[in-house]
Amino acid sequence: MTATGLPRLRRHPGLAILGRAIRTPRGAAGLGLAGFVVLVAVAGPAVAPHPATALLTFPFAKPSGAYPFGADFLGRDVLSRVLDGGWVLLLMAVSATALGIAAGTVAGISAAYLRGHTDGLIMRTVDVILAFPQLVFALLLLSILGPQLWLIVLAVGLTHAPAVARVIRAATLDIAERDYVKAAELQGMRPAAVMAKEILPSLSTPLMVEAGLRLTYSIIIMSGLAFLGFGQQPPAANWGMMINENRTGLPLNPWAVIIPAVMIALLTIGTNLLTDAIGQAALGVDRTPAEAALLDDLTPADGPVVDGPVVDGPVVDGPVVDGPVR
């Protein structure tokens, strides 16, 4: 018999989902928006025309040739402060998200896979932490220990963990019952190895979605804390803080408030759109008609169809080719 074509090698399925997500209009828009803001935050300090903390003109100066977005409440250049005020915020948000995802994932997988007392202990702890509103918890910690940047990251990261743990636990409960996990157990794999090698890779989709969502929340909380004065301390530039500092001058130079606000908004909208697109791509909702028809006609002929929709939505791209059969 002859094969109908050469097998197509493919990237890791997790990457394939990401690739499909950014090819959708929604994903492309999200990536574009978030990418623009990240670019501004990262490259900004290098291209800022003025020092961010230098007093250059009178307070709330209107936009002019030298200062395209005017000046802030102390007469500093708004453009330079916007260019300089993103990277620390971004770095803190990313760190807090990574911390929250890591802690939440370890807790969630362990709770779901080990069950029993471990599950009870982890999930009741989660319930206790969830009983505090996230912002209040962070504020409480900061007012006691002082507004240290690492403490902010820690506080925000830890308050993300319970929500992440819940999502990951639910996803793991489904995966832990899959036969490939049983097969690994029958090969004598230790629980830690099963969790790391079999379950964790299968969680790539919910993890990507959760990371995007938590990053959005982190940015909002970080900016909110900075607005309230918990964050970088003056005279450093920070988008959240800038909104607070300059709101009294809104009628004089609205740009000093609008530009940082727009940056935060673009970033959160961008990460949110991207997250959405990833979720959709994983669900297989954004399939082309041909793929949809193909998938519908390819359900197994008999027996139970046990295919979790969220964790590994069917990904079919490329012809399936048969090998020789004796």
Place this chain on the structure above:
Amino acid sequence: MGEQLKGGPDRLDVRDLEIRSGRDGPAVVSGISFTVRPGQVLGLVGESGSGKTTVALALLGHTRRGLSVTGGEIRLDGTDLLRLRPARLRALRGAVVSYVPQDPAAALNPALRVGYQLTEVLRVHPGSTADPAARIREVLREASLDATPDLLSRYPHQLSGGQQQRIGLAMAFACRPALIVLDEPTTGLDVSTQRRILDTVRQLCRGYGVAAVYVSHDLAVLSELADAVAVMYAGRIVEAGPAGGLFAGPLHPYTRGLLAAVPEPGSDRPLAGIPGQQPPPGRRGPGCAFAARCGLVREQCRQQEPELIPLPGAHAVRCWRAAERSTSRPDLPRPRAAVAGPGPAALLSVRGVSARYHGVPALSGIDLDLPARGCVAVVGESGSGKTTLARCITGLQQDWTGEVTLRGVPLARAARHRPRPVLRQIQYVFQNPYSSLNLRKTVGQIVAEPVQRFLGLSRGEQADRVAQVLRDVALGDSFLARYPDQLSGGERQRVAIARALAAEPDVLICDEVTSALDVSVQAVIVQLLRAAAAQRQLAMIFITHNLALVRTVAQTAVVLRHGQLVEAGPAAQILAEPASGYTAQLLADSPRLARPGARPAR
């Protein structure tokens, strides 16, 4: 309605139906033509991806998202359903054309009582009867259900699978439709339940002159039920004709291959699968779509697609080489030559194994002996405890009592308390290849896992071993770097078998390994398992609900029911002269293919 007698004019007339992906995408099905008379059942048979369900749904004027009907007509008593306005079509659906879906548990609303759901269809179509309550009682009686208030006030989950499907049938027949479309309505039901459902369908269709289109992948079911059969392959009808003629003298190589792949309860002949696989919907190349898998292929077949050629006796076939083959019989493989039989001593012994599932006894006191190089079939319907038994032996289930010994050495209850060499010796192949492979690992990684863990080879030797095992299951090196979701069901199951064989086990436990696969693929897998077992001197426990497979693979069999051992003995004897009434009933209820020369069905 429904007074027309069988033999009248055609009730349903489908001509040149074509359904494309999108408006101008590739054709998913095309050139579909058939007719059905009142009281007649047309069997639409095909494997997954053949387009049979797409055609069946089109008969209700429905296409799935992304598909559209781009040509042809579907005439029901002269009216073309495809030209109707949506409102008119809605009025027809349920009343004149009705549908029985594959999975009644999914089709019934779990939040509504079945009585309410039954009357719903009559409320939607108020013109169909003057007395809805009387009609409900009538259709329930016809579907062999008692219209007691108790039954009507139940929720779907409080009914058995068979009862749920009877409710589905009653709903479909409630408005006395002219046409009924049944989409594999007995898939997932036990054979005895299936037998009774099929009887009901036949009676209702005959009794009310309903034209029925019965979609199925099961040739044996259709050979008993259908008056006419159309075989679909890659979106086309490749052969059609009266059931008797078609099953007695199949002409298309695909039909012949399918028939040869169907196992028979009374026979131990090897099954012949069809190598290769069907092109995906809409990806048909030029020429005959079956050419790549056909043993009779000629150059012409690859270049040019044959037409459906009409033959005497209302038979038609889409094959260039049909004329020269029209007199030959189906190519069944010869019975196998005798192979080295099982050894005398038991390699694996199960003694008095009992287990509970959520507090309910799932197994009680099962004994079983597996000789070296032998194969024992464990037969039972759903809920018989056959999978629980496998899980006890493998140690996936740990709260069981009794004893399992391997070469006389008792095994720990739970897999995690068993030493590595013991884990290596007993390997398990799971039922569902869609769940037993990690989608995030390549085939190479999956098969390498047991090699690394159990065999302690060097890196280079590992790679060789993985490639070798994959070749043993007829998968080439090109599969190493592929992910499971790039594979067909049959290929996935071969990877799962390769993973088990890679550990070099002594005992292989196969749990319904073919039940999620098409019949032609099932035959390939069964042959592969037999060859691997013979080559590697494996002992095998083959768990199945399909009695017809037993003699093909096993020398001895045990029959389970409700967790109890009903009968045990040589496979040939159990299938020929079952000692228990239960086994006899199972055998009688198993659908049987009407083959030329074989004894007639029922």
